[in-house]
Amino acid sequence: MAEDLAPQDDSPQAQLAPVVVTVCTTCRREGVDPEAKRPGRVLAEALNGADLPEGVTVRGVECLSACSRSCSILIEGGSERWSYIYGDLDPEDHLADITAGITAYATTTDGLVPWRERPVIFRKQSVARIPPLKLPSVDLTKDD
Numbered sequence: 001m002a003e004d005l006a007p008q009d010d011s012p013q014a015q016l017a018p019v020v021v022t023v024c025t026t027c028r029r030e031g032v033d034p035e036a037k038r039p040g041r042v043l044a045e046a047l048n049g050a051d052l053p054e055g056v057t058v059r060g061v062e063c064l065s066a067c068s069r070s071c072s073i074l075i076e077g078g079s080e081r082w083s084y085i086y087g088d089l090d091p092e093d094h095l096a097d098i099t100a101g102i103t104a105y106a107t108t109t110d111g112l113v114p115w116r117e118r119p120v121i122f123r124k125q126s127v128a129r130i131p132p133l134k135l136p137s138v139d140l141t142k143d144d
Contacts, residue, residue: 017078027070081111
């Protein structure tokens, strides 16, 4: 019963679902040495060692099927947040902006970071925005 006496953290941050950043580790840009470490692998390793907020996990996968937009990442945070796929990222030039964007996303309850607060690469290099599972569907029986 001692656990019932533990202090509760009711802060908004404590109520947020964990954030997962998935990085494609296999794609590469045209003209890159095929024997060199893939940019996605470099980015995944850099993000894994970055100072990200508590509750953010970085994982690498072999393909996000965004080959023409490599290096790419998926940022998702539970069934109530929008998810995003970003592409054309450079692990060396964009790392600070990527970590800032992840940090901003992690503080939201719905995944919607105000436009002007997003890093420029997140404004310009979005591949897709995926709705949360709990978002109501559009009524397809009505004419608009």
